[in-house]
Amino acid sequence: MDKHIPERTCIVCREKKDKNDLFRIGQVSEKKYIFDEKGKVQSRGVYVCKTHECIQRLSKNKKINLSMEDLVKMVNLLKKKSKNYLNVLSAMKNSEHLTFGINMVLEDLDHIHFIIIAEDISEKNDKKLIAKAKEKNIPYVHFGKKDELGDIFKKDEINVIAIKSKKVAKGLLD
Numbered sequence: 001m002d003k004h005i006p007e008r009t010c011i012v013c014r015e016k017k018d019k020n021d022l023f024r025i026g027q028v029s030e031k032k033y034i035f036d037e038k039g040k041v042q043s044r045g046v047y048v049c050k051t052h053e054c055i056q057r058l059s060k061n062k063k064i065n066l067s068m069e070d071l072v073k074m075v076n077l078l079k080k081k082s083k084n085y086l087n088v089l090s091a092m093k094n095s096e097h098l099t100f101g102i103n104m105v106l107e108d109l110d111h112i113h114f115i116i117i118a119e120d121i122s123e124k125n126d127k128k129l130i131a132k133a134k135e136k137n138i139p140y141v142h143f144g145k146k147d148e149l150g151d152i153f154k155k156d157e158i159n160v161i162a163i164k165s166k167k168v169a170k171g172l173l174d
């Protein structure tokens, strides 16, 4: 059967696409937007492509101000199988939920809920971070190379990135 799928326009790249290839964002009040995951929110809505590029560009949009949790949720939906933390982190790099660098992370341990350690960190620093993470019961993963983590923040190399929001950390762990 030939089922007609309505088309919508991505608010970021302005491309027209099948509704299924777009995420819906509901405008629940003049300034409040939420990710309408199930497409059931009764409100005006806008659409964004299910691509990292458009979601990342949307995260910088001043008018459509989505919460970090919603942005992370969208990115996570793109990569359900093999989670790419780099994309998630890029999408939220301008938020107050992230901190990076060994000293900053160690100083802020009491507010940290998830740690991403570069795969090529030195053994000494790796041990130090893991010992602290275990002591404080903070989950951690090894992901990406130092230069890849650095790219997110336009630095040459970053050894470690930490998440300070419980909700975002949970989104990454799920």
Ligand SMILES: [Zn+2]
Binding pocket: 010, 011, 012, 013, 014, 015, 048, 049, 054
């Ligand atoms: Zn788009």
